[in-house]
Amino acid sequence: MKNSIQAEQVLNGGRARGPVLKLEEALSFWGAFDPGSGRILDRLHPQAGLCIAGQVLVMPQSRGSAGTPAALAEALRHKKGPAALVLRKADVNLTMGAMVADRLYGLETPVVVVSETDYEGLATGPMADITAGGQIILAPIDP
C-alpha cells in the first residue's frame, strides 16, 4: 500500500479524514441510497446495507439519475454522507452535490479523481487524510 497518493484532479476542494471504503460497483445515490441513514439500499449492489457515512468513499463514478446531486447534498446535510469521494472518472453530478452542500451548509467534502494505478491500489481499511491540494495520505488504523 502506498502511503500517499496525489489526485489527478480536484473537482471539489476541501480537507477530510475518514476510513477508506471502496465500493465494488458504482452507486446510484438517488433511489438506491438512503440519505437519512447513509445506507446503500440497492438490493442488486454487492455492498447493499453498508453505511457510507463519514467514509472516504472510493468508487469509479456515480450512476444514473439527475437527482444524484440533490441526494448527495441531502445525505451531507444529515451528516450521513461520505467524508470525501475518490473517483476514477470526473463526475459532474457528485461535484455539484458537494459544492452546493458546501455553500448551503458550510460542509467541506473533497471530490477528487485519481489515476487508474492509484485507484487499483486503494482498498478498504486504512485511515485517509485528504489535503486541500488533493493529496491522500494513508495510515493503518490503530488497533
Next chain:
Amino acid sequence: MRSSIQYQPIPDAIADLSTTVYVGTEGPWVIITMALCGALALMVTPWMDRVRSADGLTGGKGGNLKYGTLRIKPCLPANSACQNSAGVFNGFMISPLTLTAEEQGLLNGDEGDALKFALEVVVRAAEVMGAKRLRPANFVHVDACHYYGQAHLDFSRFFLERGARFPITAWTNTVPVSLIQEELRDGADPDTLADSRRLAEDYLKLGAEPVWTCSPYHLPDGPGFGDHIIVGESNAVAYYNSVVGARTNKYGDFLDVCAGLTGRVPDAGLHRDKNRKATIVVDVAAFPESLIGNELFCHVLGHHLGRTCGNAVPVITGLPLDTPNDSLKGLGAAAAAAGGVALFHAVGLTPEAATLDEALQEQEPAQVIKVEPVDLMAARDALSSARPGPLAMVSLGTPHFSLEEFARLHHQMGDRKVHTDVHFYVSTSRYVAAAAAERGWLENLESAGVDVLVDTCTYFSPAIRGCRGRVMTNSAKWAYYAPGMLPVEVAFGSLADCVESAIAGEVRRDPRLWSSSTWGL
C-alpha cells in the same frame, strides 16, 4: 482551512507566475486576479468568492483599471491529466475555460450573490467537463423542483431570498404528488407532501411556468431544432436531442437551475456538433413489418439499445418512415433508463439523420450491431416479471401520455368499461389532459373507469392507491424502474393489450405479438 488572500508583486511576464505563487493550493483552482495597470499587483486566492473582498479589486469597475483573471491549478509534471490539458507551465495548469467580460462580472458579484453562486456552479461544471467556454441557452426544463429532501428546499430558498428569476423560458418536470389532485397513496408522509408542494411553489416564484410534465415536448412553443437548452429528465433529454434536434446534455439537479438562472451552459458534450456523431450503427432490418410497426417494438428496442450502447450515440437503420413520434418517445425513454442514451438517430426519421452518412458525420462507425429477433425477445421477456393471474393495475403514460395516445386509448376502449378490480391510471400533463377533455375523450374514459393523473407519475407518486401486485404497462421505462421502487410485478404489453387486460381483469396479450414467428424466428 481556506487560506487568506495574499498579495504579491507580479513580475514582468505571466510565465514567471509560478516562481511567485506558492500559496492558495487549496481547492480545485488557484485564482489569480491581476490589475492590468501601471503598477501591477497580484492577488492570489484559492476561492473565487474571496476575490471581490480584496481592497482595491472590486471587479474591475474603477476608472481605467482592468482586471484579468486566470484560473490555474497546481499540477505535478508527471500528471497525465494536466499534460493533456492546455497551458501547462512550470507546474501550474491554466484553466482552458475563457469567460466573457459579462460572465466575469457575474462571478465578481456584479449582479448579486444569487447569480454569482449560480455562475460559480456552471463554471465548476464546465471545468469538470473540460469546456473552453460557456454558451447561451434559451430554455430550461427544471428537474430540481422534484422534492427529495430539505436540501432541495434550502437550495431554492437560497435563490428566492436573493431575488433571482429565470431570464429564459423555464418549464417544470413532474413532482412527487399532483398539485391539484388530492388523493394520496396510503401511508404517504404528510410533511413530505407539504414540503414537496412548497418546493414546487418556490420554482414558480423563481419564474418557472407550471407545466409539471416529463414530456414537455408535447406542449406548444417549446424548443426547436438547433436550440441550446437545459434538460435533466432523461427521456426529455433523449427526445429533445434526438427527435427535435435541440441540444442538451443530461443536467443533474442544481446545475439545471444554475444554468437556467444564468442562461449559460458549458460548451461541452452534446452542445458540440462533433459529439453528436453516431458511433454505433444499429440495424433492425431483420424484423417483419407487422412487428416493427407496433409501438411495443420500439419500447423493447430502446431497452436493448440502452443495454448494448450505454451512453454512446447510436444510429438506427430500418425503422419505417411512418414510425410515430410516440414510438420514438418510448424508444428514447427506455434507452435512457436502461443505459443512459442521451441522443439517438434514426435514418430518415430524426433531423440529423437524413442519411446514414449524415448521422455518422461521414465517418466510419466504431461498431455495427445487427439486432436479432432473439435479442429483442430476451429484452421483452426481461421487462415482464409477472406470473399469470388477476390484474391489479394498469399504468400508461410513462413518459406522459400524448394527445395521439389518448386518441388511440379512447378508440380501443370504445364503450366498454375497466374491470371493477383493476385500477387504470394514465399519467399526463395538464396541457394534454385539457386537450383530451376538449374533445370529450377524458369524460368518456373517466366514465369507463380510467383515472387520469396529472403533474406526476405512477411509479414514484404517492398520489395513487392500489399500486401493488400485478401491474400492466405499455412503457418499457415503467417496466424497468417500477419493480425496484414499488411492490409490484410487471406485465409488459402493447397499449391495446393493456386495454384488453384491464377490461378482462387479467393479463391478455395479442398472441401474434408474442409468437416466435412474428419476431422473425
